[in-house]
Amino acid sequence: MEIPRHWRxxxxxxxxxxxxxxxxxxxxxxxxxxxxxxxxxxxxxxxxSGKGEVYSFTTLHSVPAGFEENAPYTVALVKLDEGPIITAQLTDVGEREVKIGTPVEMVTRRIRQDGDERGMLIYGYKFRPVLRMS
Amino acid sequence: MNDRENLLLKPARAVGIVGYGVYIPQYRLPASEILRIWAGDEGGAPVKEKAVPGLDEDTITISIEAARNALARAGIDAQKLRAVWVGSESHPYVVKPSSTVVAEAIGASEHIQAADLEFACKAGTEAVVAAMALVGSKMGDYALAIGADTAQGKPGDALEFTAAAGGAAFVIGPAENALATIAASYSYVTDTPDFWRRQHQVYPEHGQRFTGEPAYFKHVTAAAQTMLSQLGTTAADYAFAVFHQPNTKFPQRVARELGFSKEQIETGLLSPVIGNTYAGASLVGLTAVLDIAKPGDRILVVSYGSGAGSDAFDMRVTDLIEERRNKAPLTQQYIERRIEIDYATYARYRGKIVMK
Structure with missing residues (x-):
């Protein structure tokens, strides 16, 4: 149980x-x-703003404890438009090819649960290929 | 019922939709996959396919993206919201509100009303009525009403074809800043046991054919007819009508019986391609209509929630629609963002595989 950490x-x-x-x-x-x-x-x-681009990425098949349900998944270093580079999962990638420089946007998704199915749900940022706007 | 009695809910201050937003997950399960697994490829299906949430999606994440889209169109700071209400029958927690997570994610103030609503498929429109009341009484200028679901369907049951995921969010505010004004709402409710899910049960139960005549048709018809008769309007006055869409046939039949044409309902009838998004269903349909409606167009929206009741709304699109609709993704863009999955992937994504 890590409630205070997640809350902070x-x-x-x-x-x-x-x-x-x-x-x-x-x-x-x-x-x-x-x-x-x-x-x-x-x-x-x-x-x-949540806008950025893929700086680098890798796909994980052997994943850390707590993330097994989502494996395999891609983790990227995302360079935000405002400058910082942050680590986050990519989501909704599907069959699209991820490349260095792929434009991505932040979405809020369920990251994992704290412990088992009785634990709190942890939500947070992931990034997906930018949705095409008309 | 006395026709002269005033049954409509009309706010003291005129209100409307200031911004709207939608979210539909990208995965689609074709009905043919369910027929393949459970019916030996035989028989018909109530829809072509349905939207399925990904492993990291639920009612909260769907609500957040729809809400961000609604705020983008509204062009207001989330701090101006005075309420965040989320209607759903699939809140991720049984106890602990979805609405506070949504409020925090969109950057709403801490000095707000927040609550989750539950009324099967009409929880979202009930949130809209509450938002109309809050703004209409001048207790607040803006309120966020959301209807979203990741609906459960028992494997092999008729509902598995349609139980889908998606949602829509609406910033309700003063009519002078609205892209569509809401003249009135009217609700009709009775105790009708057509569909339910008991505490600790994973899948809902339903009354088979009882879900039709005494449930969906009775309530949707009563809500629509009362609304029209009290406003003195007829079907011909509306450019568009959106009815709750648990399948393809029910909304088509109720529309025909009420005098609406195929053209009036086809824009907002999305269940054939995304399934029934439950608390999102009629509201997601409304977003598709707002995506193409012209200033002056009048829209009738009628939801239906099992248990049972219907909310009807009379709306009129304003000039502000043109400058706002392209500030967020259109509903058709989410529908076209489509990845087809097979039944096995669906079973994994929906947690239907026993892991321990």
Missing amino acids: LQKQRLALVGEVCPHCQAKIFPARDVCPECGGEAKTAFKF
Whole structure:
């Protein structure tokens, strides 16, 4: 049972909320309160657009405990439009080919359950190939 | 019933749909697959195929994407919402609200009303009525009403053809900022045991042919006829009509009996290609209509929830539709985003394989 940890990370996981540095305007994800670019204090919340592209990726067949139900799945380093590179699962890929540079967008999905079927459900960000807009 | 009695719900302040959004999962199970497994490839089916949620999708994730689409069209900050209501019969938790997860994910304020509603397939439209009341009474300017489901169908049962996944979200707000105004709603409910799912049961039970005449047809007809007679309108006044769609035939027949043409209902009749999205069904149909409707078009929407009841709405599209509809994916785009799966994959995705 890791309820407090999941609860603390909710805003970051559900809404892709990180921080923006008030000194150098760098966008920071995940939140760390200190700017990795200029070293200044950075506690201003910033909501990312959720748009980005695949920086690199790999498909997992042997997966960590708790993720077995979803195997196999693809994990990517996603470079967000605002700068940071984050690790996340890709979803809804289907037969589409994933490549470095594939444009992706954030969706909120069920990541796993905490423990067994009695545990809390953990939701968070994944990325999918951008839906075609008319 | 006295025709002169005022049975319509009309808000004190005029309200309407400020933004709408839809979500339909990409997987499709063709009815032919169910016939292959359970009927030796024999017999007919009530739909062509149905939408199936992926392994990481449920009513909460469907609601979140539909809500984000609705907010994108509304063009308002989620902080302006005064309520988030989610209607569904497949809330992921039995106890713990879906609505608070949705509210947090879309960035709504903490100073809001949030609750889950349950009334079989009409929980979503009931949320719309509640949102109309909240905005119409000026207790708040905007409210989010969602109908979404990942419906359960017992393997081999008639409902397995249709029990599908999808949802729609509506930002209800003042009429002057609406892409479609809602003049009134009217609801008709009785205690009718046509379909239910008891506590701890995985699959619902239904009354076979009892789900037709005394259930769906009686309530949808009563709600629609009362709405029309009290407004003094006829079927000819509406450009579009959307009826709850548990299959293909029921909405077609009720539309015909009420005097609506095939052309008036075909845009909003999606059950043949996505199945019955339960609390989402009539509302997802409405999103498809709003995707193509023109300013001035009048729309009749009638939901149906087993148990049983119907909510009817009289809507009129405004000039704001043109600038807002392309701010989020259209319903047909989600329908065209289609990956066909076989029964085995369906069984895995829907958790029908015993693992321990």
